[in-house]
Amino acid sequence: xxxxxxxxxxxxxxxxxxxxxxxxxxxxxxxxxxxxxxxxxxxxxxxxxxxxxxxxxxxxxxxxxxxxxxxxxxxxxxxxxxxxxxxxxxxxxxxxxxxxxxxxxxxxxxxxxxxxxxxxxxxxxxxxxxxxxxxxxxxxxxxxxxxxxxxxxxxxxxxxxxxxxxxxxxxxxxxxxxxxxxxxxxxxxxxxxxxxxxxxxxxxxxxxxxxxxxxxxxxxxxxxxxxxxxxxxxxxxxxxxxxxxxxxxxxxxxxxxxxxxxxxxxxxxxxxxxxxxxxxxxxxx
Numbered sequence: 001x002x003x004x005x006x007x008x009x010x011x012x013x014x015x016x017x018x019x020x021x022x023x024x025x026x027x028x029x030x031x032x033x034x035x036x037x038x039x040x041x042x043x044x045x046x047x048x049x050x051x052x053x054x055x056x057x058x059x060x061x062x063x064x065x066x067x068x069x070x071x072x073x074x075x076x077x078x079x080x081x082x083x084x085x086x087x088x089x090x091x092x093x094x095x096x097x098x099x100x101x102x103x104x105x106x107x108x109x110x111x112x113x114x115x116x117x118x119x120x121x122x123x124x125x126x127x128x129x130x131x132x133x134x135x136x137x138x139x140x141x142x143x144x145x146x147x148x149x150x151x152x153x154x155x156x157x158x159x160x161x162x163x164x165x166x167x168x169x170x171x172x173x174x175x176x177x178x179x180x181x182x183x184x185x186x187x188x189x190x191x192x193x194x195x196x197x198x199x200x201x202x203x204x205x206x207x208x209x210x211x212x213x214x215x216x217x218x219x220x221x222x223x224x225x226x227x228x229x230x231x232x233x234x235x236x237x238x239x240x241x242x243x244x245x246x247x248x249x250x251x252x253x254x255x256x257x258x259x260x261x262x263x264x265x266x267x268x269x270x271x272x273x274x275x276x277x278x279x280x281x282x283x284x285x
Contacts, residue, residue, distance in 0.1 A: 087180030131187025201280035208237035218250035227259030
């Protein structure tokens with residue numbers, strides 16, 4: 001009897017394992033955390049649907065950039081509110097126009113908005129594209145590259161849309177901030193170079209940039225974050241950018257934390273970061 005029971009249990013276990021294998025659970029690249037490929041919480045979907053959505057289309061029709069805008073409830077011409085430009089990582093590219101804003105929930109949830117009401121602008125890179133293009137110099141392991149003379153088509157679309165939103169909504173132009181993670185961190189650094197006069201502060205996370213261009217935005221308050229164990233975007237990228245900024249006369253903040261590539265999760269959970277960014281204003285410079 002015991003032998004029959006063991007045999008039956010073994011068969012059931014084998015069937016269960018086969019079923020799990022057949023489901024082909026999504027694989028993740030090494031050291032890429034789950035938050036980079038999120039499943040949107042079903043409770044968040046109606047919130048996202050209520051936000052303003054649009055799409056930038058270039059004149060030649062070749063570039064389309066979906067975007068979503070969160071609007072604070074109390075914004076008005078007599079009560080202008082700050083705006084955060086939120087640049088997602090490579091795992092959220094596409095055209096669904098949901099994933100990028102879902103990553104910004106720590107800025108638009110009820111508690112965050114009660115403390116720091118703000119607009120949030122979250123564009124989405126099409127698949128196969130990025131926020132920037134650059135030319136690599138030297139071997140693949142170093143941080144030496146240079147931006148092209150002009151921004152790429154996606155960044156042009158983001159900047160043109162941003163200018164339109166600023167003209168259309170009661171946004172406090174002295175308090176426009178930018179943050180981005182991974183690929184979005186790369187985009188944050190370049191956007192600082194392209195439009196340094198636009199931003200009151202920036203929070204690039206686990207990204208990289210052109211070391212030769214940092215003097216252009218050395219006076220913009222920056223709080224850079226990177227995980228010391230990041231094997232996707234090496235931590236030395238941020239170290240070198242911070243060193244270059246200081247050498248140029250800047251005073252950036254830098255947090256190197258005990259994390260891998262997903263350093264944005266602990267960063268965006270940090271109360272001090274939220275307190276810091278919303279106190280930055282161009283009128284105080």
